[in-house]
Amino acid sequence: xxxxxxxxxxxxxxxxxxxxxxxxxxxxxxxxxxxxxxxxxxxxxxxxxxxxxxxxxxxxxxxxxxxxxxxxxxxxxxxxxxxxxxxxxxxxxxxxxxxxxxxxxxxxxxxxxxxxxxxxxxxxxxxxxxxxxxxxxxxxxxxxxxxxxxxxxxxxxxxxxxxxxxxxxxxxxxxxxxxxxxxxxx
Numbered sequence: 768x769x770x771x772x773x774x775x776x777x778x779x780x781x782x783x784x785x786x787x788x789x790x791x792x793x794x795x796x797x798x799x800x801x802x803x804x805x806x807x808x809x810x811x812x813x814x815x816x817x818x819x820x821x822x823x824x825x826x827x828x829x830x831x832x833x834x835x836x837x838x839x840x841x842x843x844x845x846x847x848x849x850x851x852x853x854x855x856x857x858x859x860x861x862x863x864x865x866x867x868x869x870x871x872x873x874x875x876x877x878x879x880x881x882x883x884x885x886x887x888x889x890x891x892x893x894x895x896x897x898x899x900x901x902x903x904x905x906x907x908x909x910x911x912x913x914x915x916x917x918x919x920x921x922x923x924x925x926x927x928x929x930x931x932x933x934x935x936x937x938x939x940x941x942x943x944x945x946x947x948x949x950x951x952x953x
Contacts, residue, residue, distance in 0.1 A: 794893045797917070811851035821847065825861065832870040838904075842870065842883065845908045853916040859926075860884075860912060862949035863933070866942070872904055878935075884911025 812818035825843050826836070833839040846864070850857040867885040868874035880887050881901040890910060891899040901907050918932040919925075930943035 794889065795917075811848040821857075825857075829861075829870060832865075838872075841904055842872075842908075845905050846912075849908045849912040853912050855912060855916055855919070859946075859950055860908070860915070862946045862952075863911070863915065863930070864908075865949045866945045872902055872907070882907035882911075884908060884915075886910045886914070890914075 812821070822840060822843055826839050829839050829843070833842060842864075846860045847857045849855075850860045864870055864883045867880075868883050870883065872883050874883070874885065875881055876885050878887075883904065884907055886901050886907055888901060891897050891901065899906050899910075901910065915929070915933050919929040921932065922929040926947070927940065927943040928937070930946050931937045931939055934942040936942045
């Protein structure tokens, strides 16, 4: 809903048009290979106590957005696994999901991005896995974390520009600021 309302504003229309243009560009071949390599792989906590503490804390924070406890834990487990795997702070990934989809695994953006992390569906065909379901929590978070890490590396660890790339709003601060605001609350 937030994305829809944003697109109603003149600035929002420009951003949406830019997103469509970006989505139609040739996908980055290095990112395509990276996604292809990880798409087939499927625990990240070394200590059961640490897992319980983190999962309990984060679960209580997400209770309003994800009312089903089983789905909430499924999201949190997958976020922690994929974030840790890519050396990303799990809280950063949660902040991205919060801004992108408000934890709605069925979210579809105005430019066609899908799921929790709003991954563009062209990636499944680009990496030769057209049957991958981006509404599937594990698949979506795997793709999203892979893409986010790739952009973070491209920007030499500079989070603001990496987040702008992730959102397709390179050179703008609005999206990175939203994510960083959410991150401060996580």
